[in-house]
Amino acid sequence: MMQSKHVRFLLWAVIAMVLLSVLTYLFRPRAIIVDIAQVVKGELQEIITDEAKTRVHDVYILSAPVTGHLRRIEAEVGDQVERLTTIVAEIEPIDPDFLDPRSEAQAKADIKTAESAVLLAQARVNQAQAELDFANAEFDRMRELRVSNSVSARELDNSERIYKTALAALATTQAGLQMRVYELERSKALMLSPSTTQTQHGNCQCVNITAPVSGRILKVLNKSEGVVIAGTALLEIGNPKDLEIVVELLSFDAVKVEPGQVVNIKNWGGPQPLTGRVNRIEPIGFMKVSALGIEEQRVNVIVDITSEYNNWARLGHGYQVDVEIVLWNGSDLLSVPVTALFREQDKWAIFVVREKTAYKQIISIGHKNAFNVEVISGLNEGDWYVSHPNNQITDNVKVSSRTDYIE
Secondary structure (H helix, E strand, O other), X not given: OHHHHHHHHHHHHHHHHHHHHHXXXXXXXXXXXXXXEEOEEEEEEEEEEEEEEEEEOOOEEEEOOOOEEEOOOOOOOOOXXXXXXXXXXXXXXXXXXXXXXXXXXXXXXXXXXXXXXXXXXXXXXXXXXXXXXXXXXXXXXXXXXXXXXXXXXXXXXXXXXXXXXXXXXXXXXXXXXXXXXXXXXXXXXXXOOHXXXXXXXXXXXXXXXXXXXXXXEEEEOOOOOEEEOOOOXXXXXXXXXXXXEEEEEEHHHHOXXXXXXXXXXXXXXXXXXXXXXXXXXXXXXXXXXXXXXXXXXXXXXXXXXXXXXXXXOOOOOOOEEEXXXXXXXXXXXXXXXXXXXXXXXXXXXXXXXXXXXXXXXXXXXXXEOOOEEEEEEOOOOOOEEEOOOOOOOOOOEEEEEHHHHHO
């Protein structure tokens, strides 16, 4: 009987120990699965990234030099033009206005008045011619009589004066006749209608507008035929080889940029990124509303493309690109991802991993970009750290690498 009780006791003891072991295994603290990476040395760049667009450095806007009738511009966008040789637009004189019945009647009356004035001037010319013929004959007779001393010298001189006066009077009346003829032509010109002048357009002496610079036509602003006033913009011309990039940076980013800094040009459509260099930062900003409706103060930063032209020959005016302005460049530096850091009061911290345990480590950082940050102190090359910490990770907690878990 005693032996049976002893066996039952041992059996229950074994069962209790097994249950205790199972419970201990089930409720023991499990290691948190995390992404673990190693601190390495490498290159780090502090950059500013933004969208930008290309533009021709010198864009020439051709305007109408005179008010007139613009002939249809046959030039197309992209056409090659030569400086002072290629005619890109032609302007004809404006057609006369239509005459209303009152103005037409007045113009016809002016023509009749001018015709009568011509007849009157012609009659005066005829009269002056008759006076001249008589004075000439009288002067010849006086000279013959003077030879025989039949008249005095005074009478001869008086006859000569009358002849010269008649000659001048004829010249005066002839000039008056010519003036009246011109007035008649002017009156008739006022009667010209638009339909009359349109038949003469083929022989019109137009004002030819030539390209001020060799390059290509970038935009045709006024292609259709019609009346234009002086100063109307017609075309834009520029040289696509003289291309630059305009970056609209936020003002607090623009103050970090300096002329001469290296620029990486990406997502422009070509197989390889291009290189550029900051030319200048414009000294004046402007307001721009973002896609989210936020008012932002922007500044234009001008970038020159330094890559060979053959590498970006297909780029044109107004193309979109992405740029990375390199503010600072360092090599052989300790760096970690920005995602591994978190704030500990007013300092930066990171979880380092030693013997599968995460420990909170305060570090000092230097330069950074959108992805990585320079570590000045607090970490050594080869240290392991949690690259993406979450709220479950605390100081002195067990962790396990996600790669080990998958394996």
